[in-house]
């Protein structure tokens with residue numbers, strides 16, 4: 306499959322351009338209105354951008370006619386709606402394909418609700434669900450095969466293709482709905498093109514995309530304390546993202562679950578209440594807290610903590626536009642003595658806009674390489690930015706936090722859970 310964008314003054318013009326290049330086989334994946342920007346925007350009209358796809362292999366029957374008809378009246382497929390989806394009939398010739406398409410959509414609705422109904426179970430249960438999807442599909446397909454007369458073979462082959470195409474469209478829209486950046490959605494679809502999806506079962510396509518996305522997330526680890534003591538761990542990031550709360554959560558887990566000795570240092574002397582907030586946690590966790598007022602004090606402070614496993618360093622949050630404070634944090638992180646095993650975590654809120662996250666990633670990269678922690682997943686319904694930023698930065702997403710509760714609301718990223726969620730599960 307090849308995917309490309311076309312622009313036009315009207316939707317029709319953009320679609321026509323797509324057809325002119327891709328031919329009648331074109332499948333319109335999405336239509337986006339681009340509002341004019343700038344000073345004179347009120348005098349300008351919107352333009353339209355169409356994302357179109359085409360299969361490279363020629364097929365005996367035009368398998369996309371029905372799908373395109375459906376798209377004209379249903380820009381998005383509401384996979385959760387209870388009422389059956391009506392597909393407008395183009396001509397008698399297409400009826401068989403339209404029926405096939407309708408059964409495909411019906412089928413996808415069932416699969417989608419299966420994904421949606423499941424709670425965030427453990428990895429095995431997710432795999433189990435994928436297997437369930439497969440067995441449901443196999444039953445449906447074998448039932449179809451039995452009732453198929455020889456003369457209908459072509460249409461049935463085509464039904465499979467329609468199913469695949471419609472399902473790919475649903476996946477595409479689900480990822481976009483979850484705010485996975487279009488660039489990355491197209492990348493995933495391009496990779497799918499390399500496997501032989503054509504006529505593959507819906508379940509085959511789903512597990513393929515699922516596995517590819519899990520590979521994109523890669524491995525995630527919590528803080529590992531194996532090497533030389535103490536390990537020094539910095540938490541950097543914008544104001545209010547949850548650095549201090551995250552430190553308390555992780556420290557508590559390290560202490561209780563791994564019986565590690567944890568000490569706190571804070572360089573956040575910018576706000577009066579900041580050190581006090583960490584002191585409160587230090588008291589609850591019965592751990593030591595030292596305040597450092599300059600980068601020069603860092604190594605002597607760590608030196609006094611030689612019998613601790615981990616020293617967690619809280620820093621002043623700063624806006625990615627503030628160069629002064631960036632330099633201070635950079636000095637601090639870079640002044641740590643080389644003898645210490647060091648980790649730097651950039652803490653980001655999942656509620657921050659994609660564009661700002663990109664800028665934050667860039668600015669904090671000047672301080673150090675980092676791993677990522679996403680907080681406030683409980684405050685957003687779309688997790689696309691976690692994948693976007695993972696792919697943009699190439700950094701490991703180590704932890705995710707989904708609430709204010711210390712220490713419960715944090716965990717090492719489970720890519721299977723996140724991917725399932727991005728694919729429409731809950």
Ligand SMILES: Nc1nc2c(ncn2[C@@H]2O[C@H](COP(=O)(O)OP(=O)(O)O)[C@@H](O)[C@H]2O)c(=O)[nH]1
Nearest residue numbers: 544545546547548549550680681706707708709
């Ligand atoms: N809803 C929600 N709130 C969080 C989460 N993590 C931190 N917070 C809250 O965000 C606010 C700022 O947290 P804080 O740790 O002081 O942020 P810092 O300025 O980066 O140190 C506090 O009210 C926290 O309780 C989270 O995962 N979900």
Ligand SMILES: [Mg+2]
Nearest residue numbers: 548549573579
């Ligand atoms: Mg703080």
